Amino acid sequence: MPYLAIDTATATLTVALGEKGKLLGEATTQLSRNHSVKMMPLLEGLMANLDLSPDDLKGIIVGRGPGSYTGVRIAVTAAKAFAMALNIPLVGVSSLDGLARHGELTDALVVPMFDARRKQAYTAFYEQQNGSFIKIVEDQLLVLDDLIKAINSRMVVRRLDKRKVAVLLLGDGAQVHRAELIERLGEKAQFAAAASHDFVRAAHLLDVGIPLLEAGEGQDAATFAPEYLQLVEAEKKWLEQQAGGNSQ
Structure with a gap:
C-alpha cells in the first residue's frame, strides 16, 4: 500500500x-x-x-x-x-527537507532557502555525516546578513575538520539573493546545476x-x-x- x-x-x-x-x-x-x-x-x-x-x-x-x-x-x-x-x-x-535532498549526494554544506521577503529566508543546514544526509541546523527564519554569518561560521568548522569548504545554496531564496551571496561567500558559493533542483x-x-x-x-x-x-x-x-x- x-x-x-x-x-x-x-x-x-x-x-x-x-x-x-x-x-x-x-x-x-x-x-x-x-x-x-x-x-x-x-x-x-x-x-x-x-x-x-x-x-x-x-x-x-x-x-x-x-x-x-x-x-x-x-x-x-x-x-x-x-x-x-x-x-x-x-x-x-x-x-525545506523536500528541497534540501536535491543536494544529498554532495559533500558540501547544503542550505535550502525559501524567500521570505525583506532580505529574509526560511532556511536550515544539512550535510553528509558518516554516510547519511542529516539536518544539522533546524528550520529558522534569518535575515540575509545573519545567514551569511552562520554559513561562514560553519565553513570554519568544516575547514578544521578537513572537509570541503563549500556551500550548496538551493531554492528561490538563493536565486533572489544570488548576487550578494556570490559577492560575500566568493568561490565557496555553489548553486543548483539545473532549475529542476531549485x-x-x-x-x-x-x-x-x-x-x-x-x-x-x-x-x-x-x-x-x-x-x-x-x-x-x-x-x-x-x-x-x-x-x-x-x-x-
Whole structure:
C-alpha cells in the first residue's frame, strides 16, 4: 500500500505516491497561485494514472512549512482531512527537507532557502555525516546578513575538520539573493546545476516521512499544526498596536 506526500508551502505544488524505497508517481507544478484549486485535480489525475484510490493509501506525509502562510495551510488542511476521513496516520516534515535532498549526494554544506521577503529566508543546514544526509541546523527564519554569518561560521568548522569548504545554496531564496551571496561567500558559493533542483519535491518528502510513519511516529491529525516561523502581517500589526496602546 502506498503513502501520499503533499507540499504547497511555496510556489511549487507537488504530490507523490510511493512505498519505502520506491517512487510510484509524482506530479509537480510551478504555479505561484491557485494551489487550492489545482491540488485535488493534480492528485486525482496522479492516482487515476496509477490505478489507485484513496482507500489504498497507507499514510499521509505533508510539508508542514515553513513558507507561504496561505500555501502551507492548503496542504496541511487537506492532509488532516484525508487522515481523519481514511483513518490513516499523518506525519508532518519540513518543507525545506523536500528541497534540501536535491543536494544529498554532495559533500558540501547544503542550505535550502525559501524567500521570505525583506532580505529574509526560511532556511536550515544539512550535510553528509558518516554516510547519511542529516539536518544539522533546524528550520529558522534569518535575515540575509545573519545567514551569511552562520554559513561562514560553519565553513570554519568544516575547514578544521578537513572537509570541503563549500556551500550548496538551493531554492528561490538563493536565486533572489544570488548576487550578494556570490559577492560575500566568493568561490565557496555553489548553486543548483539545473532549475529542476531549485524546488520542493514531494518524492523527497516520502523519503523523509515514510521511515517516521513506519516507526510509529505519526501525529494526531486533529491537533496537527503547520510551522510558520513568523507571525503573519496582520498579527504583527495587531500586536504592535496592542503594545503601543499598553505603553500609553
